[in-house]
Amino acid sequence: MQTLPPLDRLSGILERFRVQAQLYHSGALCGVTTFSASEGYGYLHVLRRGELQVSHPGDRRGLGLLRFDEPTLLLYPRPLTHRFHNPPQEGSDFTCARLSFDGGAYNPLARALPALVAIPLARVPGLEMALELLFSETDQLRCGQRLLVDRIFEVVVIQLMRWLLDHPQEAGVQPGFITGLSDPRLARALVAMHDAPGENWSLERMAGCAGMSRTAFANRFREVVGQTPADYLGDWRMALAQGRLRAGQPIKLLAEELGYANPSALSRAFAAKVGMSPREWLAKAAQEADV
CATH class of the missing domain: 1.10.10.60 (Homeodomain-like)
Structure with missing residues (x-):
């Protein structure tokens, strides 16, 4: 049986439809924090430790109230209002970025993904090194931190997209x-x-x-x-x-x-x-x- 040469399935798409990340928050979140769809951004959240409850007010997709109690990556590829509920005495530790997909609602990658992709960090091979660098940069202020963190978030997005290409059913991706x-x-x-x-x-x-x-x-x-x-x-x-x-x-x-x-x-x-x-x-x- 002939062995097919390796194939880069992702670069051609991301070269034409870029995803840009911007650091939004790093550290504990206490009480209720709202990420409004009216701002026009997608979001990438990394739950580093602790527990998290997420609600989706006004959503008709059936997402409802979700709970996470292990390190998890949450990707919202399109604007969708969501709220984090965290007990003040047990504020979970987050690193979050706002995402801009080239073309906005017309970006084919954003349109192809579910409204929410929630994946335990341990499920995505190779993510550890990028997250270790991300956390080390967000733990203290250093020169060029903001630009470097934004680029690292974009690396994390690419690594997540790699995983999605190999596990579309697990992430709830519809035919496309x-x-x-x-x-x-x-x-x-x-x-x-x-x-x-x-x-x-x-x-x-x-x-x-x-x-x-x-x-x-x-x-x-x-x-x-x-x-x-x-x-x-x-x-x-x-x-x-x-x-x-x-x-x-x-x-x-x-x-x-x-x-x-x-x-x-x-x-x-x-x-x-x-x-x-x-x-x-x-x-x-x-x-x-x-x-």
Whole structure:
């Protein structure tokens, strides 16, 4: 049996859709602490020691009241109001960061993740060294601390994403590109499309990247990812188009980069997927950002 070469399933995504972290809190939390969705941030919390109760007021996803009594990492990839409840005499020890996903609500990585990922620290291999450095930096003030801690938090995010790619069911990830990247054969087709979205991706070519027949590939893709390969490619191209438009790239250049014959073809595909023209969407996105 042929051994397939190693595959980097994550870099292509994070290079196009960055995740930025900013230290928010370090130390004990006492009483009730609210992290409001109105601020527009995701959050990464590291429960270093102690106990924690988390409530989610107004949430309709059924998260309810959760309790943690072991060192745990809690990731909120999208804005979601949550409250930490800690007895004043037993204030749990936390290190927290606010997260900004490029593209906000349109970031495909943030959209693919559950509202909350809660993982015991011991479950994520390799996390110990990054957390040891993180805790040593947050325990005392030193020159460059804030910038260094922000970068370490981003390393922790990447390590968590690595783990999620290999354990999507355990984290409650729904069918999508994360579950697709967890499949060794589908991942090769997905990474190829991620890296070269503008090329002519026929079903036969996608299947060839995965080392599968067209029928087997199409059936497996729909089962694992939850949509057809063509629909996935279209969604990926639109996610890239939205990011590029927000960065000020003209649609004429985008059309060529994303594999469309001309700007009109891209505009039609964009409107079909998003429900409005690129110009209308960009104006709406700018208005939402201002709010």
